[in-house]
Amino acid sequence: MTQLSPNFWQEKFETQQTGWDRGQASPQLMRWLADDVFNPRNGQRIAVPGCGKGWEVAALSEAGFEVxxxxxxxxxxxxxxxxxxxAGLQAxxxxxxxxxxxxxxxxxxxxxxxxxxALTPxxxxxxxxxLARWIRSGGRLYVMFMQVSRPGSQQELVEGPPFHCDINAMHALFDQRQWRWPKGPLTQVPxxxxxxxxxxxxxxx
Ligand SMILES: C[S@@+](CC[C@H](N)C(=O)[O-])C[C@H]1O[C@@H](n2cnc3c(N)ncnc32)[C@H](O)[C@@H]1O
Structure with missing residues (x-):
């Protein structure tokens, strides 16, 4: 599969085809911040890959992290x-x-x-x-796995972006030798x- 180029995304931004963009930071990030799940005591340095328009970069910076x-x-x-x-933020x-x-x-x-x-699988x-190289031992990966497949629609699995992040595939990708997974069901974020x-x-x- 050919990798998508910056030109592909540049055109999306220039033609305002940015349907993924919430126009504000994700409510899940704001919950994690409010609940102290993101806590500066666990370390200050945070990366936001593929940050798009930067809503989450700004929210994390405003919360005091070095982003x-x-x-x-x-x-x-x-x-x-x-x-x-x-916003006068330093990130x-x-x-x-x-x-x-x-x-x-x-x-x-x-x-x-x-x-x-957004990356081809x-x-x-x-x-x-x-990601495993970037994050220190004991550090955290806060991740939102995009669910694309709908019942009866196999088409969605192959056509992207966004590409479907099947949870079993995610367990294999972020495997137990390198990552500790939480117990229990994951939160669904519409x-x-x-x-x-x-x-x-x-x-x-
Ligand atoms: C679907 S958008 C998501 C943007 C943002 N995270 C959000 O949720 O609003 C994907 C973003 O990843 C960027 N991107 C895709 N592939 C990338 C790559 N290989 N390296 C850096 N950025 C990339 C695109 O330019 C785009 O801004």
């Missing part, structure tokens, strides 16, 4: 930087490909929201290995595009 947003699309980087500048947004980016030092956490599902192993995400916090072993 690095990453996106390889110029329009996304420009919009996220503008948002931060206008940085770097134009980089998540498949090749190497942080100078490990992150305490990554907030992953619809970057995985043949890049998922490489991306999950990147998305305005009619789909939903499964919210999950994984701990890097």
């Amino acid at each position: 690095t947003g990453l996106d390889y699309t110029p329009a996304a980087v420009a919009e996220a930087q503008k948002r931060l500048r206008e 940085q947004v770097i134009q980089a490909d998540v498949l090749t980016y190497e942080p100078a030092q490990p992150f305490d956490a990554v907030y992953e929201q619809t970057c995985l599902c 043949d890049a998922w192993i490489a991306y999950s290995q990147q 998305h305005k595009n009619g789909l939903f995400e499964l919210a999950c916090v994984l701990e890097r072993i």
